[in-house]
Amino acid sequence: MQATKKMDDFFQSKTCIVVCGASRGLGECISLTFARKFPAGSALILLGRDVKALENVKSKISEECPHQMCVTQKFDQGSIQQENFDQLFEGIFQVHKISLSSFEQAVMVHSAATLGDITKYAKEMTDAETVKCNFDVNVTGAILLNSTFLKAFDDILKRVVINISSLAAIQPIKSLSLYCSGKSARDMFFRTLAVEEPSLRVLNYAPGPCDTDMHKDCREKSKAPDTKQMFIDAFNSGVILSCQTSIDKLCQILMTNFESGAHIDFYD
Ligand SMILES: NC(=O)c1ccc[n+]([C@@H]2O[C@H](COP(=O)([O-])OP(=O)(O)OC[C@H]3O[C@@H](n4cnc5c(N)ncnc54)[C@H](OP(=O)(O)O)[C@@H]3O)[C@@H](O)[C@H]2O)c1
Numbered sequence: 001m002q003a004t005k006k007m008d009d010f011f012q013s014k015t016c017i018v019v020c021g022a023s024r025g026l027g028e029c030i031s032l033t034f035a036r037k038f039p040a041g042s043a044l045i046l047l048g049r050d051v052k053a054l055e056n057v058k059s060k061i062s063e064e065c066p067h068q069m070c071v072t073q074k075f076d077q078g079s080i081q082q083e084n085f086d087q088l089f090e091g092i093f094q095v096h097k098i099s100l101s102s103f104e105q106a107v108m109v110h111s112a113a114t115l116g117d118i119t120k121y122a123k124e125m126t127d128a129e130t131v132k133c134n135f136d137v138n139v140t141g142a143i144l145l146n147s148t149f150l151k152a153f154d155d156i157l158k159r160v161v162i163n164i165s166s167l168a169a170i171q172p173i174k175s176l177s178l179y180c181s182g183k184s185a186r187d188m189f190f191r192t193l194a195v196e197e198p199s200l201r202v203l204n205y206a207p208g209p210c211d212t213d214m215h216k217d218c219r220e221k222s223k224a225p226d227t228k229q230m231f232i233d234a235f236n237s238g239v240i241l242s243c244q245t246s247i248d249k250l251c252q253i254l255m256t257n258f259e260s261g262a263h264i265d266f267y268d
């Protein structure tokens with residue numbers, strides 16, 4: 001792990017945090033944990049498709065952290081239309097009367113992702129729409145959302161981008177070809193962003209195997225028997241992590257002077 005020196009001020013700055021994929025799983029856990037850790041007067045913007053689930057996360061935050069502002073916005077990262085991205089934040093700022101001058105830091109968390117069709121091997125990826133949809137959500141949408149975030153928060157000096165990556169970004173997993181290749185492309189995009197923009201702090205965090213809907217789908221739907229077994233074994237043997245355990249580790253990493261653009265795994 002490249003992280004060494006302490007950067008204790010990450011959780012001390014009044015921050016506007018955007019979490020895409022905040023409705024459940026790791027994104028929900030990040031939203032709740034960040035709401036607890038950032039100073040009063042910070043704000044959370046929760047994005048995802050399932051509005052009811054987002055509202056549920058917002059209620060938990062409002063109950064536990066009434067000192068934080070929390071807003072939700074229906075957003076489909078896989079719906080690639082220019083206008084869905086261009087005016088996203090301006091619309092949110094206007095409706096919720098958010099003034100950026102009250103924040104010292106802006107954080108973008110890219111947690112949204114989809115496994116896509118894991119019932120097929122790579123050689124069976126014949127359906128154009130299936131392949132396109134997967135890359136739309138996992139790659140194209142994440143890139144466009146990130147650019148619109150950077151533009152909207154341009155006036156804030158400290159900006160941090162967290163890409164929730166995966167072991168799958170650096171290791172092939174049978175029957176997860178679309179997911180692995182999308183995660184790999186996404187890591188490289190954020191690594192490139194990091195070298196182009198030294199004023200940003202960019203982290204690709206691989207959270208380890210976590211107990212979420214996505215992990216359940218891998219246990220139940222993976223076509224390759226050895227892949228399926230690997231996920232079942234992780235679950236049955238207790239190797240699987242709670243989201244909180246993994247996100248606590250993320251918080252520790254964020255307080256270190258990690259190399260911007262690095263891929264850091266829970267197990268590093
Ligand atoms: N769980 C693991 O073991 C594990 C391991 C390594 C990496 N990861 C990574 O961790 C991240 C979170 O995964 P998870 O395990 O928490 O999965 P999850 O429980 O299935 O949650 C996925 C999240 O992504 C959102 N999402 C999916 N498609 C979307 C779209 N088109 N537009 C907007 N949001 C969308 C979902 O929200 P809506 O349905 O409301 O849109 C949901 O909040 C992913 O990037 C995943 O690759 C997970």
